[in-house]
Amino acid sequence: VTAQSARSSAAEIERLAAVRLPPAVRDFVAGGSGAEVTLAANRAAFDRIAIVPRVLSGEAGVRMETQLVRTKASMPVAVAPVAYQRLMHPDGEVAAARAAKTSGIPYVISMLSSYPMEEIVGTGASCWFQLYWLRDRGQNRDLVLRAGRAGCEALVVTVDLPIMGRRMRDVRNEFALPTDVRAVHLEGDQTTSAHVAWRGNSAVAVHTSELLEPALSWCDLEWLRERTDLPIVIKGILDPRDAVRAAEIGADAVVVSNHGGRQLDSAVPSIMALSPIVDAVGDRCEVLLDSGVRTGTDVVKALASGASGVLIGRPVQWGLAVGAEEGVASVLELLRSELEECLRLAGCIDLVAARELRVTTV
Ligand SMILES: Cc1cc2nc3c(=O)[nH]c(=O)nc-3n(C[C@H](O)[C@H](O)[C@H](O)COP(=O)(O)O)c2cc1C
Numbered sequence: 001v002t003a004q005s006a007r008s009s010a011a012e013i014e015r016l017a018a019v020r021l022p023p024a025v026r027d028f029v030a031g032g033s034g035a036e037v038t039l040a041a042n043r044a045a046f047d048r049i050a051i052v053p054r055v056l057s058g059e060a061g062v063r064m065e066t067q068l069v070r071t072k073a074s075m076p077v078a079v080a081p082v083a084y085q086r087l088m089h090p091d092g093e094v095a096a097a098r099a100a101k102t103s104g105i106p107y108v109i110s111m112l113s114s115y116p117m118e119e120i121v122g123t124g125a126s127c128w129f130q131l132y133w134l135r136d137r138g139q140n141r142d143l144v145l146r147a148g149r150a151g152c153e154a155l156v157v158t159v160d161l162p163i164m165g166r167r168m169r170d171v172r173n174e175f176a177l178p179t180d181v182r183a184v185h186l187e188g189d190q191t192t193s194a195h196v197a198w199r200g201n202s203a204v205a206v207h208t209s210e211l212l213e214p215a216l217s218w219c220d221l222e223w224l225r226e227r228t229d230l231p232i233v234i235k236g237i238l239d240p241r242d243a244v245r246a247a248e249i250g251a252d253a254v255v256v257s258n259h260g261g262r263q264l265d266s267a268v269p270s271i272m273a274l275s276p277i278v279d280a281v282g283d284r285c286e287v288l289l290d291s292g293v294r295t296g297t298d299v300v301k302a303l304a305s306g307a308s309g310v311l312i313g314r315p316v317q318w319g320l321a322v323g324a325e326e327g328v329a330s331v332l333e334l335l336r337s338e339l340e341e342c343l344r345l346a347g348c349i350d351l352v353a354a355r356e357l358r359v360t361t362v
Contacts, residue, residue, distance in 0.1 A: 025087045042258065042291045089324045177195050243287070289305075
C-alpha cells in the first residue's frame, strides 16, 4: 500500500498505519487516558458543530497564508509535538520535519524527540521547541538556550502533565521503548527506565514521572519569561482564567488542548473550551487549538470559534508510519485541499472571513 492511495482521508491513513505498526506502538499513539472518554468526546464535539456558510464572495480563490506566533505558515496548521517519532519510522522527526518544510508549516519538536533538535532544524523547517519542565531547573535552562542557538523560533511549554494520565492500553501492553528509540535530549542515565518492561505498568509513564517536575507553577513560567526572548507558547490550557494568567505573564500564545485525550479523562473537549478562552484573552495573546482535528472542516470550525490556527498530532504520525516523509506530506496536503475546499464552500476568501463565520451546535 502506498502513501498515495491513502489520500482519501485521515481515517483511511489511520487504518493503513494500524496494520504497519507493532500493536503496542499503534496503541501508544492511538490511546487516551482512563476510559478514553475525552478521546472520543474530542471527535464528537467537532461533529456536533455546524458551520453557517456565506455566499457570493465574488472571488474564485482563497488565501490561506498566515503567521502563527511569529512564524510564517502557508496554512493555519502546525505539526504538534509528539515524542519518540522513530517508533513510527526510522527517519522519525527528520522525515516529518522535511514534510512540514515542504508544506510550509511550523514543526514543533518534542523535548522527548528521538533525533536531536539541531538535526531536525537542519531540514530547513521552521521549528518550535516543546519543553516538559524537568525537575532539574538548570537542565531546563540549558535546553532553552540550546533551542535558541539551534534556531528554534518559539518555545512551547506543556503544562497539562503534572503527572501522566493513566493510559490503560500502555499499562496493559506493559509498553516500553525499544533500545533504538531514545529521548536524545536527556542524559543517558535519565532514559533507562523508559526501556525497562515494568510488570503491570507503562515504562513511558514510569520514566515521565521520574523526570518531570510535578509542582510546576506560574512562578516557573515567569522565571522562563525573564530568561528568553523567544516567543513562549503555553500548551494545555482549558480554562479562560488560566489563559488570562498566561497572557498576563507575557505568553505570546496558548494552545487550548487536552493533550489529545491523554491527560485528564473527562476533561472538556478543547473545541468546546475555545470560544470562552478567545473571549477572555481578546488580543492579549494568540490562541491555538489541538486535540481531535482530523479534517480541513475541523480547522474551519476552530477558526470560526476564534482560533488563529491548529496543531495536528496523530494524523502526522500515521502518515509517518505509512510512508515516512512522503506519507506525512500526503497527510498535510490532504488537509490543505480539504481546508481550501471547505473555505470555498463556506464562501470565505481568506482566514479573516473564516474567523467571521458563524457556527452552531446540532
Ligand atoms: C504519541 C503521542 C505523543 C505525544 N507526545 C507529546 C509530547 O512529547 N509533548 C507534548 O507537548 N505533547 C505530546 N502529545 C500531545 C500532542 O502534542 C497533541 O496535543 C495531541 O496529539 C493533539 O491531539 P490529536 O492527536 O487528536 O491531534 C503527544 C501525543 C501523542 C498521540
